[in-house]
Amino acid sequence: MLAEWITKLLVVFFGYAYPAFECFKTLEQQHGNYTVQLRFWCQYWIIVAILTAVEMLGEFVVSLLPMYGELKLAFLVYLWYPKTKGSDVIYDAFLRPIVMQYEPNIEDRFKNLRANSGKLLVFYLKNFTEKGYILFQDVLHYVVSKRSGDERIKGSSKKKKHEKDEMEEFEHFAETLLGTNANQRPARRK
Structure with missing residues (x-):
């Protein structure tokens, strides 16, 4: 190691x-x-x-x-x-002939990739934020459900109401933080 x-x-x-x-x-x-x-x-x-x-x-x-x-x-x-000076040897003997042979094809592919890179970046960012938001909400609901399950065992309805208010306040905070509202939220996994 x-x-x-x-x-x-x-x-x-x-x-x-x-x-x-x-x-x-x-x-x-x-x-x-x-x-x-x-x-x-x-x-x-x-x-x-x-x-x-x-x-x-x-x-x-x-x-x-x-x-x-x-x-x-x-x-x-x-x-x-x-x-x-191995760079000269490797470049001139192996790399240059191969790249020169396929240079037009490589250039076309890079032009296409460069032209579509903005769309690809937006797609991945949107996908990441939606999945991240869903994961965040799932974790939040899991934590709250575990906590409320423990309180049910204790039988405290006052704490339950307080927790529900906290949950609504936290969801409002999360919506504000993430810049979404209930209508814009992606569908959550069940």
């Missing part, structure tokens, strides 16, 4: 923090082989982005691979290490 944690820490340092700092230094330099270094670091970050996306999509498979963290660390260092 400790070895895994140390490997992750090294990946963050050598795979992200150090290259980010080197990229920063490249951007801030005013002379020399600025464009060559900038191209190198752009290639590095493109490869890292693709690696991260593949990792996320194949997380289950990646978790089964022995010593994956160590291999990833070695690969990331290989990409930026000055003597190997």
Whole structure:
């Protein structure tokens, strides 16, 4: 467990923090082989982005691979290490030919995604808020029903009326907080 944690820490340092700092230094330099270094670091970050996306999509498979963290660390260092300059090799030999072949198709898909991203975001936000409101109301009713069930056992009708008033006040507060009223509320699950 400790070895895994140390490997992750090294990946963050050598795979992200150090290259980010080197990229920063490249951007801030005013002379020399600025464009060559900038191209190198752009290639590095493109490869890292693709690696991260593949990792996320194949997380289950990646978790089964022995010593994956160590291999990833070695690969990331290989990409930026000055003597190997692996970013140039991987980019020119593998990545560039594949992307160039499918570039128009990729571009069209990203344009479509960009055009519909607003609709998608609104859909997810609306869905999340409706489900969140329903969950909030269900939890609220569960807590109140448990509390009123305990009071029924005690037989206190005065507390029951007070609790009902509190519940109505709390629902009014929730409606005000969430900006809805009883007519706008989504249907609750039974």
